[in-house]
Amino acid sequence: MRLFGKGERAKAAVAVQTAPAKTVPFAVFDERVSGAPATCALYTAVREAVPLIDAAIYKLVRLTNGFKLESDCPRSQSVLDAFVREVPVGGNQRGMEAFIATYFEQLLTCGTAVGELVLGEDGRPCALWNAPLRDIELRWSDAVRDVDIYVRKGVEAVKVQNRELIVLSVLNPEPGQLWGTSLLKGLPFLAGVLMNIFTAIGTNWERVGNVRFAVNYKPQNDALDRAYAKDRAMQIAREWSDTMRADAVRDFVAVGDVQIKVIGADNPILDSEVPVRQLLEQIVAKTGLPPFMLGLSWSSTERMSSQQADVLTTELEAYRRILTPVIETIAALVLRSNGSDAKTRVVWDDITLQDRVEISRARYLDAQTDALTRVCEDKERTDE
Numbered sequence: 001m002r003l004f005g006k007g008e009r010a011k012a013a014v015a016v017q018t019a020p021a022k023t024v025p026f027a028v029f030d031e032r033v034s035g036a037p038a039t040c041a042l043y044t045a046v047r048e049a050v051p052l053i054d055a056a057i058y059k060l061v062r063l064t065n066g067f068k069l070e071s072d073c074p075r076s077q078s079v080l081d082a083f084v085r086e087v088p089v090g091g092n093q094r095g096m097e098a099f100i101a102t103y104f105e106q107l108l109t110c111g112t113a114v115g116e117l118v119l120g121e122d123g124r125p126c127a128l129w130n131a132p133l134r135d136i137e138l139r140w141s142d143a144v145r146d147v148d149i150y151v152r153k154g155v156e157a158v159k160v161q162n163r164e165l166i167v168l169s170v171l172n173p174e175p176g177q178l179w180g181t182s183l184l185k186g187l188p189f190l191a192g193v194l195m196n197i198f199t200a201i202g203t204n205w206e207r208v209g210n211v212r213f214a215v216n217y218k219p220q221n222d223a224l225d226r227a228y229a230k231d232r233a234m235q236i237a238r239e240w241s242d243t244m245r246a247d248a249v250r251d252f253v254a255v256g257d258v259q260i261k262v263i264g265a266d267n268p269i270l271d272s273e274v275p276v277r278q279l280l281e282q283i284v285a286k287t288g289l290p291p292f293m294l295g296l297s298w299s300s301t302e303r304m305s306s307q308q309a310d311v312l313t314t315e316l317e318a319y320r321r322i323l324t325p326v327i328e329t330i331a332a333l334v335l336r337s338n339g340s341d342a343k344t345r346v347v348w349d350d351i352t353l354q355d356r357v358e359i360s361r362a363r364y365l366d367a368q369t370d371a372l373t374r375v376c377e378d379k380e381r382t383d384e
Contacts, residue, residue: 017160018116018131018151040110040133043184046191047109052280052294053184053191056287057108059294063312064319065101066349069331073342076335080344083334088127096330099128100323106130107171107322111180112138114149115167115326117333124337128330138168138178147178165333167326187286194279197272204270211262215240218257225256232256288315313351320348 047054069084071077084096093099099115107113114136120126137150137157149166150157160166170180217236219229236254243252277298284291290308291298324346331344 016116016118016129017162018114018129018136018149018166039179039182042188043109043182046184046188049195050187050191050283052283053187053287055294056284056289057105057183059289060108060287060316060319061101061105063351064104064316064323065097067097067100067327068347069327070345070347071335071342073340076338076340076342076344079335079338079340080331083125083331087125090128090130096128096327099130100327102130103167103169103326104319104323106133107169107180108183111171111173111182111185113169117165117167117330119165119337125330125334140178167329169322169326171322183286187283190279190282194276197276197279200270201272213240213244214261214263216259216261217254218259220256288312316351 047057069077069080071080086094087096087099088094089096089099090102093102103113103115110133112133114131114133116129116131117125118127118129131151135152137152139148139150141148146163147168149160149163149168151160152158170178171183172181173179174181215236217229217233219225219232225232236258239254240252240260243250280296284294284296287294289312327346328344331346335342335344
């Protein structure tokens with residue numbers, strides 16, 4: 001069977017296979033079928049609740065992204081460059097890097113990412129599509145060597161026919177599980193505690209900023225004062241209310257034993273710096289980014305050490321190893337649609353997290369060491 005053949009089969013592949021027929025609420029689906037909708041919605045809510053987590057995801061996407069495709073054929077190279085630069089993505093973006101950025105963001109948030117290479121009427125790739133996971137089901141194939149992808153069309157799940165046009169990636173899947181593990185696993189509980197602290201802080205400041213007063217009037221012992229105690233209390237209440245509502249500063253004058261106290265003024269506001277920092281430390285450790293990259297100044301210096309840069313570079317390279325097969329698969333399909341079997345290679349941009357001066361100095365010292373070693377070896381051979 002020809003993958004990019006012309007005729008009725010090519011025309012039938014114009015529609016996006018992973019696009020739902022209509023929007024269906026999460027509640028319609030059973031979590032035991034796929035497990036993706038509930039967890040993905042939860043992690044998305046965590047990102048919306050804690051801006052620090054959302055910023056960390058975007059930081060990782062920007063640090064990891066940045067690549068180009070190289071082919072061993074000049075004609076194929078021009079085709080790849082045009083596709084990488086101009087391919088429509090999702091109907092509102094252009095460029096393959098935009099597709100990979102959205103794909104990687106979905107992978108970090110949900111642990112699983114699904115994309116599709118969309119074919120035009122001529123049977124050639126014309127667009128890239130990031131599939132929403134709420135409409136996707138993953139099932140083992142009969143041989144348990146591959147994964148079949150089903151798309152929910154209303155209340156039914158329809159198997160994707162042209163599986164070779166779909167790219168699928170999972171992040172740290174558990175044994176026997178089809179879906180990957182989100183980078184945010186374990187953070188919903190911490191985010192819930194953090195939101196409780198912030199809610200309590202907001203409530204306390206709202207109470208402190210919006211002061212409430214208690215005005216007490218104590219009648220004297222004579223019979224006349226007691227007889228008109230109710231009327232005098234109402235008069236005091238009106239005057240106090242008018243004084244508080246006045247735009248300008250006004251004096252409140254009363255006769256008799258009148259006491260005014262602030263309600264809740266003696267309640268101290270709890271110190272939240274320590275518990276909030278403890279929670280943020282756990283969140284930052286989960287993302288793998290140094291605190292100062294997220295706007296947190298916890299130390300006297302805001303410069304990344306060489307050890308931190310090496311660890312972060314290793315993390316980013318691990319993510320790139322997951323994305324590389326996806327890019328190579330798409331590039332191979334694009335070249336095959338143009339009648340070329342040329343080999344392609346993904347060249348990632350250099351990760352420049354360390355100080356270039358320090359790197360250059362280290363390379364210079366290594367070169368000096370190698371030169372000195374060769375001189376010593378030559379001298380030893382001469383003496384022999």
